[in-house]
Amino acid sequence: MHSVQATAQAPHPLLDAQRLDCYQVAVQFASVASKLIPRGHSDLRSQLSRAAASVVLNLAEGVGRRGRAERAHFYSIARGSAMECGAVLDLVRSLGLASVGSCKDAQWLLVRIVQMLTRLETQASAR
Numbered sequence: 001m002h003s004v005q006a007t008a009q010a011p012h013p014l015l016d017a018q019r020l021d022c023y024q025v026a027v028q029f030a031s032v033a034s035k036l037i038p039r040g041h042s043d044l045r046s047q048l049s050r051a052a053a054s055v056v057l058n059l060a061e062g063v064g065r066r067g068r069a070e071r072a073h074f075y076s077i078a079r080g081s082a083m084e085c086g087a088v089l090d091l092v093r094s095l096g097l098a099s100v101g102s103c104k105d106a107q108w109l110l111v112r113i114v115q116m117l118t119r120l121e122t123q124a125s126a127r
Helices: 004-009 021-036 042-064 068-094 100-126
Strands: none
Touching: 021 042, 021 068, 021 100, 042 068, 042 100, 068 100
């Protein structure tokens, strides 16, 4: 058993999902998304927030699943939520609710997330 002092000095423990670049980028996107839409547009803010959280949560749940088909299923759901985030960004940009630069930065994160989720889903399905 580890002493409290030894545990406090050990590196921060990580869950499997937290080790993935995709997970880290998804968390970063959720943070960016939470600040993107100004107050007064609660419907779009809520939709983007929930979709961004869904990416992170479904990715983590997929990593935690043992079966390949189950993993692929959760990665697919996360990818769908990322695509939903992209649609919200399109609306935000077209309505002029956020700067083009902010939307572009968020879009780059989403593209990376979708690419990584597609690969994770393909790898889980192929085996």
